Amino acid sequence: MTTYILRRLLATIPVMAVVALFVFFLLHLTPGDPAAVIAGDDASPAEVDGIRRKLGLDRPIWEQFGLYVWNLLRGDLGTSIFSNLPVMTLVKQRLEPSLVLAVATLTVAVVLAIPMGVLAAWKARSAIDRVVMGFSVLGFAVPVFLVGYLLIYVFAIQLRWLPVQGYQPLANGIGGTLRSITLPALALGMTYMALIARITRASMLEVLSEDYIRTARAKGVATSSVLLRHALKNAAVPIVTVIGIGFALLISGVVITETVFNIPGLGRLTVDAILKRDYPIIQGLIILFAASKVLVNLLIDISYTLFDPRIRQ
C-alpha cells in the first residue's frame, strides 16, 4: 500500500516538470518579441524594455529557467506586471470563491448524477432510463454559459428566488454563500453530471449482469442492498476515474462560470489578466490549476485501494 502511494507520488514529479517547462518555454517559442506583445501596440520602447527586464528576458535562457523552477519550488509564482503584487498574493485573495464553487459543483454533480445513473441501469430501457440518457446527451452539448444565463433568467429574474450574480463570502454567513453559489454550481455541474451519470449507468449495467448479482438476488437480498452494496461498490472504479477526468472540465468551466455569474475568483483573475496581457498571472494560474488536477488524480488513484483491495498489493 505504502509503495503504491509512493510510486504514484513519484509519478507526479515528471508531469509537473513538463508543465513548468511548457509554461516557461511558451513565452520563448512564440514568434516575435514577447515583451513587445505583452506591452501592447501603443507601448514606448522604454516600456517594452521595462517589461523585458521585469520578466528577466534579458538574461540567458537557462539561467532564467533555473531561476523560474527554483522560485516555483519555494512557492513563488512570479510577480504581476500590472499590479506589481506577487501572483501568490493575488491567488490567495481570489481563492475562496473558486474553491467554494468547485466543491459545491463536485458535491451537486456526484449527489445527483450517481443516483441517476444507478436508477437508469436498474430500470434499463425504461422511460426513466431514456430521460437520464437524454439528459446526459444534452448535458454534453449545452455550453456552460447558456445553462448559466438560462438559470439566471428563470430563477433569478423571473422567479426572484436567488440572486442574479455576485458572491457572498463565507465570512458573512454560510446562508448567503449557499444562495449565491447555487445557480453557478448547477450551471457548471451540468456537463459533469452528464458525464458521471453516463459512466455510472454503463458501469452498473456491466456489474448487474454478473453471476454474483443473480446469486444475491436468489438468496433474497433486498433490491436496495443488491444495488448499493453489491453492485455500486463494484462499479465504483470507473465512476471515480471519470470524476477525476471531469475535474479538468470543472477547472475550464470555473473560468467561464465565474464570468457569467460575476464571481470574483481565480477565473475572473484569469480573464482580467488576459485583458491586461499580464502573462505572469496566466503562467502562475496554469501551474496552479495543473497542480490541483494532478493532486486530484493522485487522490483518486489512492482511493482505488478503498474500492479494490487487489490494487493494494
Add this chain to the structure above:
Amino acid sequence: MAIVAEPLPAPASTRQQSGTMRWVRRHKTIVVGLVILAALFIVAVAAPWLAGDPLQFEPTNRLKKPSGEFWFGTDQFGRDVYSRVVHGARISLIVGLCVAALATFLGLVIGVLCGYYRRIDGIVMRFMDGMMSIPAILLAIALITLMKASLFIVIVAITIPEIPRVVRLVRSVVLSVRARPFIDAAIASGTRNSVIMIRHILPNTAAPLIVQATYVCASAILTEAGLSFLGAGTPPEIPSWGNVISLGRTFFQIAPWIIFFPGLCLAITVLAINLVGDGLRDMLDPRIARRM
C-alpha cells in the same frame, strides 16, 4: 435457429433500397445528426444570401426585441442578431473542422511513431501527460495572449491541447496491433518500417480515430465559443457565436435574446456532432454499443 428456406433473392434495385432504409432505421442518431449538420453547412455557405450585413450599425434600432423584421432581435449597436448568428455558423464550422483535421493528423503521426518506436515513446508520452494536465482553455488562453489574435491563431491554440488525447488513443491501438503475429511476419519477411506503419498499422486506427475526430470537433467548437466569450478568442470584429454572446453579457437582463439565439445554435450544433459521434461509435464497435 431452425432451418428456414432461403427467401428468393429480390430484384437488385428494391433490395438495395430496403438495405438503405434498414441502415437509416438502425442508425437513427447518425442520420439525425447528419441532417442537422448538412442544414448548418448550407446556412454557413449561403450566409451572404440568407442574411444582411452582420456588421452594419443602425443606432436607431438598438436592442430591438425579436420581430418580423429582426428575427433574433438586435444588439446594443443595432446590428441584426440573426445575420450575426447566420454568419457565425461559418466560424464555428471552420474552427471545428480545421481543429478536428489538424489534431487528428498530428495526433496520428505522433501516436503511430510512439507506438512503433519504443525508444521515443517514454519521453513523448511524459510530455503528453504534462500537457494533458493543463486545462485546455487555459493553455489556449496562454497561447492567444502571447500572439496577435486571428482566426488562425485561435485554431492553432485550440488544436494543441487536443493533440495528447488523440496520441494516447492511437498509441494504444498501435501497441495492440503491434503485438499481433502478422506484424512479426512482416518484420521477418523484411518489410520496411515505413511500409509496416502505413500499410498494416494505419488502417487499424481508422475506426476509433474517426469517432475521436467527431468529439474533437465538438469540443473545439465549444472551446472557441468559450474563448471568444472570455474575450481571448476570435477577434471581436468577426461575428462568431462566442463573440455575439460575449457582447450580450452587459445587456443580458434587458435583451436576453442576444445570448439565447447564438447559445441555442451552439448547443444544437454540438448536439448534432455528438449524435453522429455516438452513432459512429456504436456502429464501428458493437461491443461498446451494447454496454452504453
